Amino acid sequence: MRVLVVGQGGREHALVWKLGQSPLVKQVFCAPGNAGTGMDGVNVDISATNVEGLLKFAKAESIGLTVVGPEAALVAGLVDAFEKEGLLVFGPARSAAELEGSKVFAKDIMRQSAIPTGASQTFTSAEAAEAYIAEREETRLVVKADGLASGKGVSVCPNKAAAMEAVNRIMRQQEFGDAGKRVVVEEHLDGEEVSILAITDGSTIVPLETSQDHKAAFDDDRGPNTGGMGAYSPAPLITPPMMDQIISQILVPTIDAMRKRNRPFKGVLYAGLMMTNQGPKVLEFNVRFGDPESQPLLMRLKSDLAEVLLSVAEGRLGELPTLEWDPRPAVCVVMASAGYPGEYETGAAIRGLDAAAKLPHVKVFHAGTQLKDGRVVATGGRVLGVTAVGANIVDAKLRAYQGVKCIRWDGAWCRHDISDKARKHTVSE
Ligand code: AMP
Numbered sequence: 343m344r345v346l347v348v349g350q351g352g353r354e355h356a357l358v359w360k361l362g363q364s365p366l367v368k369q370v371f372c373a374p375g376n377a378g379t380g381m382d383g384v385n386v387d388i389s390a391t392n393v394e395g396l397l398k399f400a401k402a403e404s405i406g407l408t409v410v411g412p413e414a415a416l417v418a419g420l421v422d423a424f425e426k427e428g429l430l431v432f433g434p435a436r437s438a439a440e441l442e443g444s445k446v447f448a449k450d451i452m453r454q455s456a457i458p459t460g461a462s463q464t465f466t467s468a469e470a471a472e473a474y475i476a477e478r479e480e481t482r483l484v485v486k487a488d489g490l491a492s493g494k495g496v497s498v499c500p501n502k503a504a505a506m507e508a509v510n511r512i513m514r515q516q517e518f519g520d521a522g523k524r525v526v527v528e529e530h531l532d533g534e535e536v537s538i539l540a541i542t543d544g545s546t547i548v549p550l551e552t553s554q555d556h557k558a559a560f561d562d563d564r565g566p567n568t569g570g571m572g573a574y575s576p577a578p579l580i581t582p583p584m585m586d587q588i589i590s591q592i593l594v595p596t597i598d599a600m601r602k603r604n605r606p607f608k609g610v611l612y613a614g615l616m617m618t619n620q621g622p623k624v625l626e627f628n629v630r631f632g633d634p635e636s637q638p639l640l641m642r643l644k645s646d647l648a649e650v651l652l653s654v655a656e657g658r659l660g661e662l663p664t665l666e667w668d669p670r671p672a673v674c675v676v677m678a679s680a681g682y683p684g685e686y687e688t689g690a691a692i693r694g695l696d697a698a699a700k701l702p703h704v705k706v707f708h709a710g711t712q713l714k715d716g717r718v719v720a721t722g723g724r725v726l727g728v729t730a731v732g733a734n735i736v737d738a739k740l741r742a743y744q745g746v747k748c749i750r751w752d753g754a755w756c757r758h759d760i761s762d763k764a765r766k767h768t769v770s771e
C-alpha cells in the first residue's frame with residue numbers, strides 16, 4: 343500500500359517514520375513535508391489545505407490510505423472530499439472536527455453531556471464579554487477565541503484588566519479574524535496538564551498511552567505559551583484507575599454525544615486535561631495527533647500503525663488486537679529558533695544531525711526544516727524534536743539531551759527540564 347501523510351511538522355515526521363516500518367506499506371509520501379520526512383519518505387509539494395491538489399495526487403498515485411496531521415486540513419473538509427471519492431482516509435469529517443474548530447461547540451457538547459470542564463460563558467459581542475468580566479470579583483480568567491488561531495487564541499489572564507484587554511484584541515481588533523467573532527470566558531483551573539489521546543472509529547475507543555506536553559517557553563514553566571517545547575510518555579500522574587475515570591467520564595461521553603448529534607467522530611480524539619483537586623477537567627479537545635506528544639508516543643508504539651489507522655478508516659477498529667507498547671519511557675526535547683515563540687530567525691544551516699543519528703535509542707524528528715542546496719536549514723520556530731527511549735525517565739532524558747548536544751545552528755535553544763515533572767510522580771526509578 344502507498345500512504346500519504348498530510349502536514350509538515352514534527353508530528354508528521356513521526357507518522358512518516360512509523361508508517362514506513364509497516365510491512366503493509368510500500369511507500370510513504372508527505373505533503374508538503376520537511377527535510378526529515380524527505381529522508382524517511384518522499385515529499386510532495388502540495389500544501390496541507392489544498393484539498394483539490396491532494397485529492398488529485400492521491401488518485402493519480404493510487405494512495406491506499408491518507409493520514410491527516412494538522413487541524414486546518416480537517417476543518418477545511420479534506421476527509422469529506424476524500425471519502426466522497428471513495429478514498430480511505432484517517433481523520434474526522436469537517437462536522438466532527440468542529441470539536442477543535444469551535445471552542446463554543448466543544449463547550450456545548452461538554453455541558454450537555456456533563457463532561458467535567460471549567461465553568462464558562464460564551465459571548466458574541468465585546469460589550470457583553472466586558473460587562474461579564476466587570477461584574478466578577480478580581481480573579482484570574484482565561485479568554486479564548488472561538489475558532490482556530492494557530493494555537494494562539496487562548497489568553498491566560500492574571501486579572502480582570504488583562505481579560506478585558508484580551509477581549510479587546512480578539513473581538514475589537516480582530517487579531518484572529520473571524521475566529522474571534524465569539525469568545526469563551528472561562529474560570530482559571532489549577533493543576534498539572536496531561537494529554538490523553540484515543541483512537542476511535544466512532545464506536546470503538548482505543549486510548550493511547552498517556553503523555554505530557556511542556557507548553558511554556560522556558561524552564562520551570564515560565565514565559566509565554568508555545569506549541570509545545572517537549573513531551574514525554576507515559577505520564578505517571580495518570581494511574582490506571584484515573585485512566586478508567588477519564589475514559590468513562592470524558593472519552594466515552596464525548597464520542598457518544600458526537601454520534602447522537604449526527605457528527606460521528608473517527609480519528610484521534612485528543613483531550614487536553616487539567617488534573618485539578620476536583621479531578622480531571624477538559625481544557626480543550628483536539629481532533630488530531632498532538633505535536634510534540636506524537637513523537638514520544640509513536641516511538642513507544644510497537645503495533646503496526648498502518649494497520650491501526652487503516653482499521654479506523656474502514657470502521658473495524660473493534661477487530662484490532664490490543665495495542666502493544668514499549669514499556670520504557672520516551673522523552674522528546676524540542677529545539678527552537680532564536681526568537682520563538684515571537685518572531686524568529688530562519689535560514690541557518692543545522693550541523694550535527696549525522697552525529698545525533700548515530701546515537702542508540704535516539705531519533706531526531708524534524709519540524710521546521712527544509713533541504714536547501716543539499717543542506718538542512720532551519721525554517722520554522724520549532725525546528726527539531728530530539729526523541730529518545732530509555733530504561734527509565736532519567737535515562738530517556740539523558741539520551742535525548744545527548745542528541746541535543748550533537749546539534750548546532752545559530753540561535754538554537756531548548757528547555758533543559760523536559761520530563762522533570764514526571765519524576766515527582768515516579769515512586770521508584
Ligand atoms: P487550550 O487551547 O484551550 O488548551 O488552551 C491552551 C493552553 O492554555 C492550555 O494548554 C493551558 O495551558 C491553558 N489553559 C486553557 N484553559 C485554561 C484554564 N481554564 N485554566 C488554566 N489554564 C488554561
Ligand code: GLY
Pocket residue numbers: 555569570628631632633634635
Ligand atoms: N501539543 C499541543 C498540541 O498538539 O495541540
